[in-house]
Amino acid sequence: MPKRTAPFSRFEWQIAWRYLRARRAEGGVSTMTWISLIGITLAVAALIITLAVRTGFRDEFVDTILGANAHVEVYAQSRITANGGLDRTISNYEVWADRILTVPGVVRAAPLVKGQVMANRGQYNAGVEVFGIAYEDILTIPRIVEPESSAGALSDFERGVAIGSGVAAELNVGIGDKIKIISPNGVKTAFGTSPRVNAYEVTYIFTAGRWDIDRTRVYLPIAEAQSFFNREGLADEIEVMVKDPEGIDELLLPIMEAVEDPSGVWTWRDRSGAFLRALDMEDNVMFIILSVLVLIASMNITSGLIMLVKNKGRDIGILRTMGLTEGSILRVFFLCGSLTGIVGTIAGVILGCLFALNIDTVFAVVNYFSGGGVWDPSIRGIYHLPAKLEFWDVASAVGLSLTLSFVVTLFPARKAARMNPVEALRYE
Template identity: 75%
Template sequence: MSNTPFSRFEWMIAWRYLRARKAEGGVSTMTWISLIGITLAVAALIITLAVRTGFRTEFVDTILGANGHVSVYSAGEFKENGQIDRAITDFDGWAENIRAVEGVTRAAPVVKGQVMANHIDANAGVQVFGMRLDDFRTLPRIADPETAQGSLENYDDGIAIGAGVARDLGLTLGEKIRLISPNGVKTAFGVSPRINVYDVTYIFSAGRYDIDSTRVYLPLAEAQSFFNKEGSVDEIEIMVDDPEAIDRYVPLVLAAAGEGALSWTWQDSAGAFLRALEIEDNVMFIILSVLVLIASMNIVSGLIMLVKNKGRDIGILRTMGLTEGSVLRVFFLCGSLTGVVGTIAGVILGCLFAIYIDPIFAAVNYLSGGGVWDASVRGIYALPAELQLGDVLSAVALSLGLSFVVTIFPARRAARMNPVEALRYE
């Protein structure tokens, strides 16, 4: 009898055992349980990895698309009253020098302030960003005609507000919004609140609930006047070619800005959340890996039953000249084939779920009566999923590796079975 590893004869025996009925001593029911368990475990792992990747990508994209990758501001000087004055007066010079740095794609002078927004009886706290129209156009997530209402050409004639602000205040294009700042007009009797009214000329959606619900944009000159910062800005908002490598640009940008410049990167502001997300991802991968291991252990149960039921067959095959290695490979094939088929089915199911997650989630939301995804808690408006080859391959490697390893032990038991003992009571 041929001793060639994984010969056609061994494949034939393994396939016959796998499809044998229970009445014939087979374990088809246990095989199906193992197959379904591995399929669901692998699918769950791939879906989790895809959602994890999609969530991080969406979160980072909304940060990078609606904010500067690094902000440069002044260390400031102490005034006579003991306060620090951080105003940047030569902001156009700073911006021009920073734009000359290789890799910098945008350097925009910005005025920032927090005020109260009012429309009829509705009020909301908002953060005002003052910048020029040309700089406003270069914000990918903000100046996006596909998700926005209104025209950028009217930016200098009024105010641009987030979709959440418009929703909370009940505003539409062309209506008026009132901004109220407690640090307003300086008079002989002190500082009185400044109240200005603006026409809503643009409504944007950045894809992030917190940004859309708190942010508005004014033309730079109007923002300087509103916050009593004529001739100065608070910071220079910068974008670069490779935001993930922002640390490489920071020294160059600070050198271009000059002495007294400080920086604050997007990783500084979102780093804690991203680190927490990474830890959560690792924990979820470990938990789901345990599920795959549990599903793989069903293969062991099925093979142990198969070896017990096929003791007579093993004895006969051994007396016919089948080696221990051949017997081991036959039962290894029985177990590993279950793992392979289950893994393939799990990959298909997981990929299909990730690809069609939007209609699936919409159906779940409809059947549950809505409210499954709360954007105010999650931060983004939908559950994203992004398939990556590396994630799929890691799930496949884990499933196949565990399936192959756990199969070896019952297969070795079958190979070491004494043919005399196996046939003694037959």
């Protein structure tokens, strides 16, 4: 009876290593090994790069949303005015803001006056959204106080306006220039309502990192905005920011109860939830597709092992007659396949991580050779392609690759172990 040996003994590793280094003249095994190795490397790298870009894009997108917009917008319920119109303005907005600030988890409550108007300078025009806000409140908006880039001084905000870099480019203005803000709802006269036009000095230009914000956002001191939009003593809403935006749903009821007056809320999830859900669905689909690529690359290991088993049938017969058990033969060929998977996975991790860490350089090269315009911020919202490596993303790619590599190796290795040594040596 053949003597049993310890699993993965030294001689099993030696035999597996010798087979992996087989020359092309011995059946093309070396070529198939390289094909399998390169395939797994590229598949794992592609999976890691995709997961890193997915994570980076979502984090950047959410951060730009939360860094320059309210986490919750609180507004009064609509009421019918004397002339039959609807009104949602807040008269006691300072009281509302103070009450909301008492809710645990709320870090900021700022009254706002909002309106969509036209900005003009000379022959240039742009549709913009004006946010009337107090100076002390604008200092609490992260993407405005610490933007990606800026010009001018935010400390001069109360004597002018702060505008996005996209608005500045559209109007061709810089610091110290004046722009006109034009509203169709102006002064009411006997001949109807005449447009209201005011000129303001540009004191601060910011790049918040989101194209739609930089392209449309204009900040105006709240007192000036109340006067311009005929909102004397009124606010349109209370802009609320919280410690944990992801857990915003738990704070909605306490915020509405703190206000005491009839009110409604609109969260950042309501504003961008559909897009984020679409991102999640796309992420899952991309993971499945790239997992199939890893599986296809792993199947090359099976092809190589089948060829190896066929070419080494005589060796298997001799080894069996020398006393090697079925388990030893299985482990030898399992090592041949799994080592290819392990080395390919390690190489894929290194390549994928290097690509993700240097994605700005890679993207700049691609953009250069394509003539520019590869990344359109007006479509994607942000200005560059971000990538963020997460441990669990890399671990999932490694786990998937190794699992598939080990599984597909078992079948040809099992076939080699069950080969009859008499049949293998009959025609030798």
